[in-house]
Amino acid sequence: MVPEDVKVFVDKDLREARFNRSTLAGAVMRGVDVDGLHIDAPWLAEGTLLVNGVDVVPLVEAELDRRFPGRDLRQAGEPADLRAGWAAAERAWAAAVDRVLAMPEGAVDVSIDGEWSFAQTLRHLVFAADAWLGKAILRLPQPFHPLGQSHVEYETDGFDMSVFATEQPTFEVVLRVRAERQAMVRDFLATVTPDLLAESRPSAWWPEHIVSVRRCLHVILNEEWQHLRFALRDLDAQG
Known part of the structure; x- marks a missing residue:
């Protein structure tokens, strides 16, 4: 019943x-x-x-x-597998950027069904790297780049996120900042050890929730692959 x-x-x-x-x-x-x-x-x-x-x-x-290819490593446990997974994500995104640059002018700023544009998606991935590597793992005093695009307006732990989404940079600037954050993740993974992966950190947004460094990296990789799928879906919709 x-x-x-x-x-x-x-x-x-x-x-x-x-x-x-x-x-x-x-x-x-x-x-x-x-x-x-x-x-x-x-x-x-x-x-x-x-x-x-x-x-x-x-x-x-x-x-x-x-x-x-490489998406299956987004939950990898070992340093070498995480490095391979990140390299695969970088290659996939490089191909997506090449594709959108070959499309008619303005394609990077087209929103399909109210979703983020391609440029906004890259800005969100800047934000994700800042939140989960810069803030959660590295504990940087000011981890966020002003071009980062968040889902909502955050004001937590002294970081006022409310103004970040108001910036309207050129796509060239977005690509430069995105490349910097990709390099930041790549450089961290280049020397990460199993012991460091097992260390604990407060979650990026819920400090009472303790997670491993490995888990923080998994969040970053999940963001990369999920948003790549969204971005390619919406590029397909542009024709």
């Missing part, structure tokens, strides 16, 4: 409906027409998704790893 507080939809037409930043966790769909259904769930690997009784998460993850 379905609990009384559960929302039930029977014989409803939800064709073309859009759900953004919503939760359907635990939802049950039976006898539904899902032809053309498009699900984009960045955290899919952390749970299950049953289709006709089959958990399709491993299938989706395997296909994404096939499409993005």
